[in-house]
Amino acid sequence: MKSNHRKITLVSILTASFFLSFSQTKDQLKETAAYSFEKYKQIHQYPELGKREFKTSELIKKELQTIGFTEFYEVPNLPTCIITGIDSKLEGTTIAFRAELDARPGKESTGLEYASKIDSTNHSCGHDAHASILLGTAKLIYSLKNKLKGKIYFIFQPAEETKGGADDIVNSGILNTLKIENIFALHSTSGLPVGKVNISPGYIMAGSNYFTIEIEGKESHAATPYVGSNIPVLTGKVIELITSIPSLKMDVSTRPCVISVTYVESGKTNAANIIPSTSVIKGTIRAYESVDSPFQNQPSIRNIISKEVEQLCLAQNAASKIEITKGSPPTINNNLLFDTTIPNLSKLFSGTIDTSPYRGMFSEDFSYYTENIPCLYFGLGIAKDKLGFANVHSNDFSVHPDTFIYGIELFCDIAMHK
DSSP: OHHHHHHHHHTTOOOHHHHHHHGGGHHHHHHHHHHHHHHHHHHHHSOOOTTOOHHHHHHHHHHHHHHTOOOBOOOTTOTTOEEEEEEOSSSOOEEEEEEEOOOEESOOOSOOTTOOSOTTEEOOSSHHHHHHHHHHHHHHHHHTGGGOOSEEEEEEEOOSSSSSSHHHHHHHTHHHHTTOOEEEEEEEEEEEETTEEEOOSEEEEOEEEEEEEEEEOOOEETTOGGGSOOHHHHHHHHHHHHHHHHHHHSOTTTSOEEEEEEEEEEOSSOOTTEEOSEEEEEEEEEESSOTTSOBTTBOOHHHHHHHHHHHHHHHTTOEEEEEEEEOOOOEEEOHHHHHHHHHHHHHHOSSEEEOOOOOBSOOOTTHHHHTTSOEEEEEEEEEBTTBSOSOTTSTTOOOOTTHHHHHHHHHHHHHHTO
């Protein structure tokens, strides 16, 4: 414990002599932000889905090589992943910054001149902004590398929106090989004003799990629903049941949970006079606990769902089959790292750092890093004028150009004063 405390504390030590010199680089910071925004527009126009970010990865790697980076680290099964770094050769903490590369399905509707040129794909989660900010950070830090201590790595991660991004990187062992002690990341926050950053300690985002419920009973003619299982009606009851489980079967004050249905299908024909015998319900479970673990002598979420759905279906002479698949675990901001980093960072950062307590039911695969290494995950303000207000994952999502200078500054303040 003493060793870990020392490693975390090192992140927040302020090097006053460098602070004076860094204050003289405002013009360079502005130039870097402009560079970052230009790269953002290039990436934004040609979005690529998870594990297919070949052009995006190629662009970023070429830029890094032009900057002067020469050593890159491969991750098995992730050819689009880029990891590079700077070794100061001086004793100090080894940290990493992470950004994502992948886009999402959907046609962009922002009307911006640099909107996606791919009708079926768009950057509606801000990953292109995060990657461009990290690229700008790498460029600026490289130019100031003589002021560094320790090592700094830059992780450009594919596949945040799909399985096999952060989890594959963690499972590869590369973080241990590089002896990374802390990882930092940021994410675009819709509606948060440009220049403002939010962060709070502890659990900040829920873990994600996915369920499929298959119901099978007896078919019947529409004129005689009483002779069958009336599967469509039963399906509606099951949906009402499972979505009410957190409020009726769990103490949400101590175990927050949201169960949402996202897909329903019943029957295989379009016949209007036949009540089908099967249905499928799919959705997500967001919680701060493992779906398989009992909570304070109470049944696990999996057991609650299985029991309630099975009993309801049996009462209608139908059988149920439930499959629950685990996704990303909860995301945790390390308490000690928060306490030793944020006070000094608040003094350095030219914007505002809001530390109001926050817990949300969104999920993020950065959680795989937080399970293994002390990390901090920031929300970055992107809203100004008429840009940056649309929700993430919506086709009119946008990021204001003034965002980039604050993202780069935030990362540089962390890097140069660790």
